[in-house]
Amino acid sequence: MIAALLAGLVFFSLFAGQLPPVWLAAVCLLVVLLFLLGGGHHHDSVLTMDVYARRSRLCRENAAFKTVGSLCLLIICICSSSPIPPLCLFLFLSVATVAAGGVKLREYLSLLGLPAVFLLLSGLTLLWDFYQKLPEQAVVSLPFFGGWLAVVPAAQSLAMLVLSRALGAVSCLYFLSLSTPLPELLAVLRRAHVPAIVVELAVLIYRYIFILLATFRDMKDSAASRLGYRGLKRSLRTTGLVYGGLLANSFRRAGACFDAMESRCYTGQIAFLTPKKKVTGKLICLLGFPLIGMLAGVWLFF
């Protein structure tokens, strides 16, 4: 709800003075409606993105190629000095993730809603500035404690650029993370000579996340069945105790896990089998085409 209203306000200040009022109202209403319908960030399953990645049709492609390609796109995207190439990239990669990857459109939109609050709040500060005197070119202005809060065209174009770059970059991130399960990414990091201890730690952390989440769910349910979450004060107390219990539990499990590893001849290195995946023509098209496009676009608009 709040995100929807914020989005309306941001889009209003973004396009005020550039579009006729009817169009402006239409754009704002459309955005508000989109947010009301598509928004909503639910907590039932923490690891939704992991599930989507494993279900994705692009999961079978080569992970190293996907990682390098997406990172290159990401870098070119944030180097762009015009909003048009990142917006095109956003459209292309969103279509690629949904059509080629097989993520449902509704799910993709609700994932896009996740960073929206940050984007909108900071977009607001980029757009509205405090002035002692009302600037002449101000499109929208409000009196505020003896000065003026106003939106000027320069701020509008900056906000437009930042918003579009962020959107483009988020689509790159989603393309990567919605098509590549985390263990494969970590294998790529290992091949890129990230210190072995860090990668090993990351692999273990990834595995423990599932154990801890399952334990947490049990603890929370049993606390809830004893009315542990009634009222703010009591639920804070319960949450603190559950987290403490979870941490204590996890340390105990780490002990048990170590014993199991020792008895299986653990000598300080954990070896994993990673299946080899070939680079296919489909993937080269999916990443090569936007790469060439972005390079051309950034160069053209420079």
Place this chain on the structure above:
Amino acid sequence: MTTVEKKIMSFSIVAGLVFCVPQTASAMHIMEGYLPPAFCIGWGAICLPFLAAGVIAIRRLVQQHRKSILLLAMAGAFVFVISSLKIPSVTGSCSHMTGTGLGAILFGVPATSVLGLIVLVFQALLLAHGGLTTLGANTFSMAIAGPLLTWGLYQAGKKLRLPKLLNVFLAAMLGDLLTYCVTSVQLALAYPSAEGGVWASMVEFLAVFAPTQLPLAIIEGILTMLVMMGLETYAKTELHELRSAKGGLFK
């Protein structure tokens, strides 16, 4: 402004005020693609020495006690899990802890910075929270600046013989507040306002994020305090083990 524009404007302001209860307050990460390239590289470079120190400390620790890699991994998973879970707060809003303050108190700063980096990568890839290009900036605010302050305050409080729980609460809360201030400074440095420069822009960012971040810091402090309380009651032996492992971390 035309009348239609005025109407839309006043409606959105009134509606905004009516619903001005923070709804989603997550630990404040700068989102993917938000910072210009120079700042991404700069903040990453600032983090490097801390991370190198962390990797060296962890490697040495693991060579001495092999079991400690599992303890650290569990701690990292714990930080990730609590940062992805909803915590109780004011009416219907949902917020998340950062958990790095707790990490700093339990494991010290070098280990927390490396764990924080891994957790931030996981958050970016699994929760779409933060990002890969802004990893340097987020690591600095979440996994270095905040934990440093928390750890320093906690040690100072111990020297001053503050009551233990009050000490934990203050250290965790102020560490969380520093994270939010550092993030605002990072945003302001990247996008100074046209009139008034970095300072004015920083005040703006601080003001916009304050309604969500201030209550969050207090709740984080209370929860960290309660977790410590729970650990002292139920996990005395593990805590002791951890202390001896941590002794190895600072050698």
